[in-house]
Amino acid sequence: MKVQLLSHYQYSLKIVSFLIVLFAFSSCVSDEITTESVDTPETDNEQADDSTPPENPAPAFSLQTSTGEDINLSDHEGKVVTLFFFGHGCPPCRGIAPSVQDQLADPYSSNDDYVILGLDVWDGNSSSVDAFETVTGVSFPLLLNASSVARDYETTYDRIVVIDQNGGISFSGMQAVSSDLETAKTHIDSLLSGE
Numbered sequence: 573m574k575v576q577l578l579s580h581y582q583y584s585l586k587i588v589s590f591l592i593v594l595f596a597f598s599s600c601v602s603d604e605i606t607t608e609s610v611d612t613p614e615t616d617n618e619q620a621d622d623s624t625p626p627e628n629p630a631p632a633f634s635l636q637t638s639t640g641e642d643i644n645l646s647d648h649e650g651k652v653v654t655l656f657f658f659g660h661g662c663p664p665c666r667g668i669a670p671s672v673q674d675q676l677a678d679p680y681s682s683n684d685d686y687v688i689l690g691l692d693v694w695d696g697n698s699s700s701v702d703a704f705e706t707v708t709g710v711s712f713p714l715l716l717n718a719s720s721v722a723r724d725y726e727t728t729y730d731r732i733v734v735i736d737q738n739g740g741i742s743f744s745g746m747q748a749v750s751s752d753l754e755t756a757k758t759h760i761d762s763l764l765s766g767e
Contacts, residue, residue, distance in 0.1 A: 574760065575612055577665065580762070586684040587638060597750045610760075612693075614734070615674070625671075625739075626736070626738045626739050626740025626741075627732075627740055628740050628741045629739055629740055630645065630653075630720070630725075630733075630739055630740065630741050630743070631645075631724035631725060632644070632645050632646060633645050633721045633724070634713035635691065635716060635718055635721065636715065636716055637713050637714065637715060637716070638699075638701045638702050638705075638714065638716060639698075641713075643689065643713055643715055645735075646757035648687050649738050649739065650658075651685050651686060651687055651737060652677055652685060652686045652726070652734065652735065652736060652737060652742075652764055653686075653687050653688075653689065653716070653734070653735040654686075654687070654688040654689070654732065654733070654734050654735075654756065654760060655688075655689055655691055655725070655732070655733040655734075655735070656672050656676070656688065656689070656690045656691065656712075656723075656742065656749070657690065657691050657693050657718070657722055657728065657729050657730070657731045657732070657733070658690055658691070658692060658693070658694075658704070658729055658730065658734055659694035659706075659728055659729035659730070660692050660694050660696035660700045660701050660703070661694060661695060661696070661700065662702040662729050662730060664730050664748060664750070665704075665729060665730050665748075665749075666704065667709055667748045668711070668730070668748070668750050668753070669690075669704070669709075669710050670708055671710035671750070672688075672690075672707055672710065672732075672749060672751075673708070673709065673711065673712070674708045675753055676688055676753070676756060676757060677710070677711065677712045677755055678730075679747060680760070680764070681684075685737070685764060686760070686764060687712075688712045689713050689714075689715060690712060690713065690714040690715065691714075691715045691718045691721055691722070692704070692714060692715065692716055692718050693718050693721075693722040693729045694719070694729065695713055695716070695717045695718070695719050696716070697699060697716075698716065701714050701716055702751075722742035725741075725743065725744070727745075728746075730748050730749050731744075731745045731746075731748075731749065731752075731754050732745040732749050732753070732756045733745065734756055734759045734760055737763065737764050741746060742759050742763060743755065743756055743759040
């Protein structure tokens with residue numbers, strides 16, 4: 573009986589220790605997620621001059637479309653750039669892409685100071701990305717082999733990133749695009765209006 577009680581005690585002690593470690597780890601992860609800062613658009617009074625590098629610079633990239641066209645982030649210098657990170661076979665990405673088109677592409681289609689790009693982080697071939705385009709009906713450029721860009725931006729598929737006119741990351745979505753769409757649109761509107 574005493575041996576059995578001791579083994580229950582040791583077992584309980586192990587469980588309590590495990591829970592303490594788990595709680596400590598989850599607190600660290602939670603703090604890391606919730607305390608990550610994201611730059612907000614600057615007001616006219618606070619805007620830095622063009623020679624000042626952005627506080628949170630967007631990593632440069634050069635990728636190709638499925639038709640072989642090279643697209644460089646630097647091609648869009650001075651513009652607001654929205655990056656829609658997607659996986660070509662990702663059901664939530666396929667589901668939200670029409671809303672991305674409706675809310676983040678169509679309203680700005682005549683604005684020369686804005687561009688939206690889709691980046692396939694699942695590194696699909698041309699036909700799989702073309703299939704994504706066909707199924708979703710998006711008309712903005714979709715870029716291939718973007719997993720390394722997602723790593724550089726410290727993000728994953730089904731995320732939105734907004735880059736300001738100075739090349740700084742203004743908004744980096746930390747949740748599914750469906751949850752960040754309105755926030756991204758607010759950032760875009762603010763940046764384009766100069767607020």
